[in-house]
Amino acid sequence: MTSSAPAPADPSREPAPSPFHRLADFVAIPRIGALALSPDGRLAVSLVTLDREGKKWQSALWELDAEGRRPARRLTRSAPGESSPAWAPDGSLLFTSARPDPGTAPADEPKPSLWRLPADGGEARPVLSRPGGIGSFAVAAGSGDVVVVSSTLPGGSEPAADEExxxxxxxxxxxxILHEAYPVxxxxxxxxxxxxHVFWAGRLPADEDPAGPVAVELRDLTPDALPPNGSGEEVALSPDGSLLARAEEVPDGPAGRRSRLVLTDTATGGTRVLVDDPLADVYGAAFSPDGSRLVCVRESLSTYADPPDYTLLLVDVADGTARELTPDVDRWPSAPQFSADGxxxxxxxxxxxxHAVFRVPVDGGEPVRLTGDGAYSSLQVARDGSALFALRSAYDSPSVPVRLDPTAEMQDPVPLPSPATVADLPGTLQEFTTTAADGAQVQSWLVLPEGASAGNPAPLVLWVHGGPLMSWNSWSWRWCPWVLAARGYAVLLPNPALSQGFGLDFVRRGWGEWGEAPYTDLMAAVDAAEQRPEIDGTRTAAMGGSFGGYMANWIATQTDRFKAIVTHASLWNLEGFLGTTDAAYxxxxxxxxxxxxxKxxxxxxxxxxADAIRTPMLVIHGDKDYRVPIGEGLALWYALQKRxxxxxxxxxxxxxHWVLTPGNSQVWYEAVLAFLAEHVLGEEWQRPALL
Known part of the structure; x- marks a missing residue:
C-alpha cells in the first residue's frame, strides 16, 4: 500500500538560522589555530575541522595572501593532520604531523614527526623523527638551523637505545614511574x-632525491634532560643558529619550582645561566635581529601578601646584564618580540x-597601544618592518587573520581572506561597567539574544571565567555564549576582582580572599544586568569552570537568588585540592x-x-583533570546528594580540565542546556539521548 502524501520533514536537516542553533553544526565550525609568516611575506595558518565521521577534529595547513587579494589556499591534507607551521629561510614550510612515513613500516602508535613542504610545492616529506615523537621545534631566522624537542627515557639519547x-x-x-622530586x-x-630533551639538527639538507629519505643526525644539547615539570618545550634560536635560549626549571624550596633563562652554545653544547632571579620566573625569550640581545618575561613569584607582577627584561646576550622595558606599566606583558630593525x-x-598589542622602544620610553578592540595572538613581524600580522578574536568574532600597521595607535586591523568565518550571530554583544561595593569599577560583557526587549525579556545566565588571573576578552569555543543566546538566554561575562587587565590593585582586591571581592563584584554585575529592561531578573542561573567553578560553588553557598548553578572542573575543598593538584606549591x-x-x-x-546550598546544581568533571582532580567533583557530588x-x-x-572531543563537547552543551531548561525555564527534564 502506498501513499502520495509527502514524507514528514526531518527537522534536523532543515537550515538553521545560525550554526549556533544546532549543536552538530556548532561543533563542525572550522577553527583557526597558529599563524606563521615566511621571510618573503607568505602566511600559513592551521585550520581545524571536523573529520568525516564527526568523531574528532583534524588540522590542515593553509596559505594566506598577506596582501589580502587572493583567497586562502589549502597546502596539506592527511587523516592525522598537520600543526605548528614554521617557515624556513629557503621558503620551505616545516610542520609536525603523525602521518605515516611512506618509507617505513606502519607504526602501531604513530608519533609526531617533523615534515617539510618544499618552497616550490609538491609532496611533503618527513625530515626528523624520534621514538618519543617531536613535541616542538624552532628554526633560526637567518641560517635556517633547526632544533627539536623530544621526550626521551633516562639512560642515553640515541634513538636505538631510547626505542629499546x-x-x-x-x-x-x-x-x-619512580619520582624523586615534585611534581609528578x-x-x-x-x-x-x-x-x-633538545636536539640539534642544524641546517636541513636539500631535497636532492624527492623519493628518498632525508638523512639528519640529531645531537642532544641537553643530555642531562630537562626537569620533568611538563614545561620544557619553550626554546628559541638566535638568527644565526649559534645560541639556544630556553627556560629551565630549578627547585624553589623543598617542593617548589621556578624558571630561569639559560643559553646553550649549539656548536659545543656548553650551557650558561643568563638570567636567574630567585624571586621570579623568567621565560618567553626572543632574540633581537642581530642576536646581541634578547627580550623575555619576568614574573615575580607570588606571596601570601601579594599576587605576581610581570615586566619585560631586555638582556645583553654577552654578559647577561638586564634592565626593565616596562618598569612603570601596570599591566602584564606577554609574548614579546623585536621589531624588524631591533x-x-x-x-x-x-x-x-x-588583549591588545603594544610597542615599546628598547632605548626607553612609554609603550604605545597599537590596537583598540579585540584580542590578538600569534603576532608576526614582517622581515622588512612594513607590517604586523596576527590572529584577532573578540566575543563577537572567532579568530581571523589580520594585518596591522607597525606604528599606528588604536587602529582597526585589515582582515585577510580566511578559510574560516562566522557570518551570523544569534544576538548582539554589549559592554557595561558597574560600581562594586568598595567603589571599584567592574567591566562586563553582555550577550543579548535576538528579540530580547522590555516586552520580551530574556532569562540571564552569569558565566564566571577561570584562571583566576585572566579575563573575558576573546572568543571561546569551550564556553561559547552564542550557543545559549541561540536558545534565548542572555549571557553575562563579568571581570571581577582577580581579573587581569585592570591593574595590580584590582587583582590584589581578591588575593587570598576568593569569597570576598570576587563574589561581591559578580553580584554587583548581576544586579546591574537585572535592572536592564531586556533581562528577566526572575529567571537567572550561574555557571563557571575551574576558578569559575569555584565561584559557582561559592555562590551556591552564599545565596539562593539563582534558579540553577552549573559547576565545571571546580574547587570544592581547598585544603583537599592543595594536596592533590599538579602544582600545589x-x-x-x-x-x-x-x-x-x-585562616x-x-x-x-x-x-x-555546604549546609547552606539550596540551588539545584549540575556538577561536571573529567577524570584526566590533574589541575583540579576528580576528587573535588566527587566530594561536591556526595555533599549535594547527602543533603x-x-x-x-x-x-x-x-x-x-577541558572537554576536547567533538562528541563529548556536544553532550556537554546538551546536558547544560537541558539542566537550564528544567530549572530556569520550567520545562520538563529531557535527558540527552546519548547519556
Missing amino acids: RRKARADAGVTA RHWDHDLGPAAP TAVYYQADEQGR YWEKEWGDPLTDP RYEQNSPHRF GVPSKFLYFPDEN
Missing part, C-alpha cells in the same frame, strides 16, 4: 619516566577586557600552609558551607 628501553618496558608490562603530573598527563619590542597584554604561596595558617582555607573553602539538593553529575572518564 621503550620496548623493554612495554614487553614487561611496566607502566610504573601536569594538567592531563603523568610526568616521567621520559623527559624532554629598535622596539612588540608585546601583548590584557587591557580593560581586551603555586597555590600554597597565596593561601598559606593549611596546618600552620588555616584562608576556613574562610574561603565552599565545602565548609538532598537537586543535582546531577556529568562525568567524563577520558577528558581533562
Whole structure:
C-alpha cells in the first residue's frame, strides 16, 4: 500500500538560522589555530575541522595572501593532520604531523614527526623523527638551523637505545614511574619516566632525491634532560643558529619550582645561566635581529601578601646584564618580540577586557597601544618592518587573520581572506561597567539574544571565567555564549576582582580572599544586568569552570537568588585540592600552609558551607583533570546528594580540565542546556539521548 502524501520533514536537516542553533553544526565550525609568516611575506595558518565521521577534529595547513587579494589556499591534507607551521629561510614550510612515513613500516602508535613542504610545492616529506615523537621545534631566522624537542627515557639519547628501553618496558608490562622530586603530573598527563630533551639538527639538507629519505643526525644539547615539570618545550634560536635560549626549571624550596633563562652554545653544547632571579620566573625569550640581545618575561613569584607582577627584561646576550622595558606599566606583558630593525619590542597584554598589542622602544620610553578592540595572538613581524600580522578574536568574532600597521595607535586591523568565518550571530554583544561595593569599577560583557526587549525579556545566565588571573576578552569555543543566546538566554561575562587587565590593585582586591571581592563584584554585575529592561531578573542561573567553578560553588553557598548553578572542573575543598593538584606549591604561596595558617582555607573553602546550598546544581568533571582532580567533583557530588539538593553529575572518564572531543563537547552543551531548561525555564527534564 502506498501513499502520495509527502514524507514528514526531518527537522534536523532543515537550515538553521545560525550554526549556533544546532549543536552538530556548532561543533563542525572550522577553527583557526597558529599563524606563521615566511621571510618573503607568505602566511600559513592551521585550520581545524571536523573529520568525516564527526568523531574528532583534524588540522590542515593553509596559505594566506598577506596582501589580502587572493583567497586562502589549502597546502596539506592527511587523516592525522598537520600543526605548528614554521617557515624556513629557503621558503620551505616545516610542520609536525603523525602521518605515516611512506618509507617505513606502519607504526602501531604513530608519533609526531617533523615534515617539510618544499618552497616550490609538491609532496611533503618527513625530515626528523624520534621514538618519543617531536613535541616542538624552532628554526633560526637567518641560517635556517633547526632544533627539536623530544621526550626521551633516562639512560642515553640515541634513538636505538631510547626505542629499546621503550620496548623493554612495554614487553614487561611496566607502566610504573619512580619520582624523586615534585611534581609528578601536569594538567592531563603523568610526568616521567621520559623527559624532554633538545636536539640539534642544524641546517636541513636539500631535497636532492624527492623519493628518498632525508638523512639528519640529531645531537642532544641537553643530555642531562630537562626537569620533568611538563614545561620544557619553550626554546628559541638566535638568527644565526649559534645560541639556544630556553627556560629551565630549578627547585624553589623543598617542593617548589621556578624558571630561569639559560643559553646553550649549539656548536659545543656548553650551557650558561643568563638570567636567574630567585624571586621570579623568567621565560618567553626572543632574540633581537642581530642576536646581541634578547627580550623575555619576568614574573615575580607570588606571596601570601601579594599576587605576581610581570615586566619585560631586555638582556645583553654577552654578559647577561638586564634592565626593565616596562618598569612603570601596570599591566602584564606577554609574548614579546623585536621589531624588524631591533629598535622596539612588540608585546601583548590584557587591557580593560581586551588583549591588545603594544610597542615599546628598547632605548626607553612609554609603550604605545597599537590596537583598540579585540584580542590578538600569534603576532608576526614582517622581515622588512612594513607590517604586523596576527590572529584577532573578540566575543563577537572567532579568530581571523589580520594585518596591522607597525606604528599606528588604536587602529582597526585589515582582515585577510580566511578559510574560516562566522557570518551570523544569534544576538548582539554589549559592554557595561558597574560600581562594586568598595567603589571599584567592574567591566562586563553582555550577550543579548535576538528579540530580547522590555516586552520580551530574556532569562540571564552569569558565566564566571577561570584562571583566576585572566579575563573575558576573546572568543571561546569551550564556553561559547552564542550557543545559549541561540536558545534565548542572555549571557553575562563579568571581570571581577582577580581579573587581569585592570591593574595590580584590582587583582590584589581578591588575593587570598576568593569569597570576598570576587563574589561581591559578580553580584554587583548581576544586579546591574537585572535592572536592564531586556533581562528577566526572575529567571537567572550561574555557571563557571575551574576558578569559575569555584565561584559557582561559592555562590551556591552564599545565596539562593539563582534558579540553577552549573559547576565545571571546580574547587570544592581547598585544603583537599592543595594536596592533590599538579602544582600545589603555586597555590600554597597565596593561601598559606593549611596546618600552620588555616585562616584562608576556613574562610574561603565552599565545602565548609555546604549546609547552606539550596540551588539545584549540575556538577561536571573529567577524570584526566590533574589541575583540579576528580576528587573535588566527587566530594561536591556526595555533599549535594547527602543533603538532598537537586543535582546531577556529568562525568567524563577520558577528558581533562577541558572537554576536547567533538562528541563529548556536544553532550556537554546538551546536558547544560537541558539542566537550564528544567530549572530556569520550567520545562520538563529531557535527558540527552546519548547519556
